[in-house]
Structure formats: structure tokens, C-alpha cells
Amino acid sequence: MRFSHHHESTIKCKPCFTCASQTSAYTSAMLDTQKLLTFAAVVRLGSFAAAARELGYTQPGVSQQMKALERELKTTLFSREGRGLKLSEQGEVLASRAESLITDLRATEERVAAVARLKEARVRVCAFPSANATLIPSAISRLRARHLGIEIELFEAEPPESLDGLESGEYDVVVAFRYDDQPVPDIGDSVVSIELIDEPMVLMLWDDHPLARRKQIELAELRDERWVAGCVRCRHEFVSACAVAGFEPRIDITTDDNLAVQSYVVAGLGLAMMPRMTQSFVKHPKLRTRPLLPERHRHVTATVLRSQRQKPAVLRVLESLREAAESMALAVHT
Known part of the structure; x- marks a missing residue:
């Protein structure tokens, strides 16, 4: 097993580009994907020079790619306007489709790569x-x-x-x-989707908190407590649960780090409402978890x-x- 981060790969296919309004100009043309990526960068950044800097090309290299693209499409894509560039009518048509074409191409390449990976049991x-x-x-x-x-x-x-x-x-x-x-x-x-776990939310509190000896705790009893909140979606769930219980929580600390949540709770800086799964990696001996009422659940799929x-x-x-x-x-x- 290896741990890795996904990197976008180079697209090597040459997809067909057609436009109903420009059928005669485009139906026989095959777009080179690299030139399409370069064209999109020129349109987005406004100049050959800026596109060259972003893509790591020379300015003449970008200019040559755009001239080659115009030859392939048998049309003019740009016109000079002072020191800047202006898209022709045909260029506007291509620009309106370029980003969606690139997105579709990348998704298609990823799907094809996924099939190849699975055949190799990766x-x-x-x-x-x-x-x-x-x-x-x-x-x-x-x-x-x-x-x-x-x-x-x-x-x-x-x-x-x-x-x-x-x-x-x-x-x-x-x-x-x-x-x-x-x-x-x-x-x-x-x-x-296949459901794996249907887990209730639990309350995290430190061992000498006045409610630590209770077997379960009503959320409405905690309206005056300070709180430590987790990730954005978890925080939204917590605030929603408190609203149902009739109060707005005072959130003093927010963090996406589950172990940090435990540390803040044990330090007495606030309580936390967390999915029960987090009980599997409780590290602090002074941390206590208790069921919350009414129950709210997280569904893992x-x-x-x-x-x-x-x-x-x-x-x-x-x-x-x-x-x-x-x-x-x-x-x-x-």
C-alpha cells in the first residue's frame, strides 16, 4: 500500500470539437488538447506573455501554438487591439466551450485510467x-x-x-x-452508496465536570456551557442540534483536528459533540464521553x-x- 496525493495528469488525447453555428469550419478539425489548454490560459490571462509565464513556455512558443491552432481550425481566433488581444467571433465560440471541454477531457481520462487501475488491482x-x-x-x-x-x-x-x-x-x-x-x-x-455505520453523536467532557457521572445527558441542559467545535459540516450539525434543543451555543474554539478537540476538552476549555467513531481513538485518560439526548446520528457510507x-x-x-x-x-x- 502506498500513500499519495492526486496530481492532474497530462491529457494526451485529441478530442473532436464541433459547434452547430460553425459546422463548416470545425467539423473536419481535430483539436490538439495541449493547444486547447494553452488557448484557455491565453483567454483567462489576457495575453500570450502571461499564459507563457503560467504554463512555463516561452512567449514565441505560445504564439506558435495559437497560430497552429488557427491553422487546424481554418479560422482566426485573435485580433490585435492596441497592445492587447481581442477574440474574434470564432474565438468567442471556442472560448465559451474550452473550459467545459477541458473538464470533460480530464474526467474522461480519469475514468479510463480508473478502469486500467482496477484491472491491475490498484x-x-x-x-x-x-x-x-x-x-x-x-x-x-x-x-x-x-x-x-x-x-x-x-x-x-x-x-x-x-x-x-x-x-x-x-x-x-x-x-x-x-x-x-x-x-x-x-x-x-x-x-x-452502501451504508457502513449509523453512529450516534456523543458528548465529550473532562472527568471532573459536574455532569461526568451521569450515564446520559440532555443537550438542552448544556445551554450555558462553552464549546469546542469541529469541521465545517460537523459544526453545522452541532449548531442545528442546539437550535432544536432551544439555544445557540457559545463556541470558543474551532478545529478540524480530532485529537486537538480532545486536548481542549480535557483542559476544561469547552465541551464537544462528536461522532461516536471518535471514541475509538480517545487518547486522554481524563476524557469522558456520554450519550446525548435526543439522539442525532451520522451515517457513514x-x-x-x-x-x-x-x-x-x-x-x-x-x-x-x-x-x-x-x-x-x-x-x-x-
């Missing part, structure tokens, strides 16, 4: 931070014990960005989450492209994730 798994600290290590350990030929590339991101990466082909399996009051994401027919769900490597990863989730749920209850 699976890109993306998960949110607390899952990477708990669920994913257990799942990968199970996977390694049974299927030594499967290679995992691990990434970290939170939804919706992680789900966007799945649809673009950047990831093969995405472990994501949503809260009770958040709508089920509209992920379309091209992907399928594994999402894959429908077209790849039956690929052997993907099936093995999903199987390992389900087993790890079941084991973790049992461990938290005991």
Missing part, C-alpha cells in the same frame, strides 16, 4: 479524517491478510469534494458521511461508480470496509 480509496484514523486501517489490514495482490492508494478528503472526485474518476471508493438533518446527496444513477461495483478489487475493498465497520461497532458497544 484501488484508490478516499476517506474523511476520522475514518482514516479508525475504519480504514482495520479494513486495509483485513484486505492485506486475504488479498495480497490488491494495492491501495489512500487519499483524504471530506464530502462533497470526495464524491466529486469519485464521479470524475479520481477515486475508486469514497468513504463519506452525512448527518440526520442533511439531505441524501443527489449522486445520480452512475454511483451507488462507501460509494463507488455503479459501472465498477462488480470489479473484483472493488468488491474486496467493500467487503473489508463492511467487516471493519461491523467490528468497530461491536467494539464501541462492549
Whole structure:
């Protein structure tokens, strides 16, 4: 298994560009993708020189690419206006489509690369931070014990960005989450989600807090407390839960670091409402967690492209994730 970060790869295909209003000029033309990328940079930055600096080319090199693109399309894309550039009518047509074409090309390349990866039993798994600290290590350990030929590339991101990466082909399996009051994401027919964990939220407090001896605590009782809040989506869930309980929380500290949340709580700087999964990596002996009422839940899912769900490597990863989730749920209850 190796840990890596995704980098955009060079697009080498030569897609066809057509425009209904310019059919005679374009139908026989094949756009060179590199020239299209350069054209988009020129349009966005306003000059050959600026595009050259951004792309690492020389200015004459950019100029030559644009002249070659005009020859391929058999039309003029730019005209000089003083010291600046002005798009021709044909150039405006191409500019209006260039970014969407580049996005589609990258997504297509990623999808093709994903198929090739899975044939080689290489699976890109993306998960949110607390899952990477708990669920994913257990799942990968199970996977390694049974299927030594499967290679995992691990990434970290939170939804919706992680789900966007799945649809673009950047990831093969995405472990994501949503809260009770958040709508089920509209992920379309091209992907399928499997629920792994339905976990309640818990209260984190220090061991000599007046409520630490209680077995469970009503959220409405905590209206006068100071709070430590987590990531943006977790913070939104927390504020929403407090609103239902009839108060607006006083949030003194916010951090995306789950271990930092524990440290702030143990230091007496505030309470925290966190998903139960975080109990799996409680490190502070003076930290206590208690059930909160009314219960609110976080739903953890594994999402894959429908077209790849039956690929052997993907099936093995999903199987390992389900087993790890079941084991973790049992461990938290005991």
C-alpha cells in the first residue's frame, strides 16, 4: 500500500470539437488538447506573455501554438487591439466551450485510467479524517491478510469534494458521511452508496465536570456551557442540534483536528459533540464521553461508480470496509 496525493495528469488525447453555428469550419478539425489548454490560459490571462509565464513556455512558443491552432481550425481566433488581444467571433465560440471541454477531457481520462487501475488491482480509496484514523486501517489490514495482490492508494478528503472526485474518476471508493438533518446527496444513477455505520453523536467532557457521572445527558441542559467545535459540516450539525434543543451555543474554539478537540476538552476549555467513531481513538485518560439526548446520528457510507461495483478489487475493498465497520461497532458497544 502506498500513500499519495492526486496530481492532474497530462491529457494526451485529441478530442473532436464541433459547434452547430460553425459546422463548416470545425467539423473536419481535430483539436490538439495541449493547444486547447494553452488557448484557455491565453483567454483567462489576457495575453500570450502571461499564459507563457503560467504554463512555463516561452512567449514565441505560445504564439506558435495559437497560430497552429488557427491553422487546424481554418479560422482566426485573435485580433490585435492596441497592445492587447481581442477574440474574434470564432474565438468567442471556442472560448465559451474550452473550459467545459477541458473538464470533460480530464474526467474522461480519469475514468479510463480508473478502469486500467482496477484491472491491475490498484484501488484508490478516499476517506474523511476520522475514518482514516479508525475504519480504514482495520479494513486495509483485513484486505492485506486475504488479498495480497490488491494495492491501495489512500487519499483524504471530506464530502462533497470526495464524491466529486469519485464521479470524475479520481477515486475508486469514497468513504463519506452525512448527518440526520442533511439531505441524501443527489449522486445520480452512475454511483451507488452502501451504508457502513449509523453512529450516534456523543458528548465529550473532562472527568471532573459536574455532569461526568451521569450515564446520559440532555443537550438542552448544556445551554450555558462553552464549546469546542469541529469541521465545517460537523459544526453545522452541532449548531442545528442546539437550535432544536432551544439555544445557540457559545463556541470558543474551532478545529478540524480530532485529537486537538480532545486536548481542549480535557483542559476544561469547552465541551464537544462528536461522532461516536471518535471514541475509538480517545487518547486522554481524563476524557469522558456520554450519550446525548435526543439522539442525532451520522451515517457513514462507501460509494463507488455503479459501472465498477462488480470489479473484483472493488468488491474486496467493500467487503473489508463492511467487516471493519461491523467490528468497530461491536467494539464501541462492549
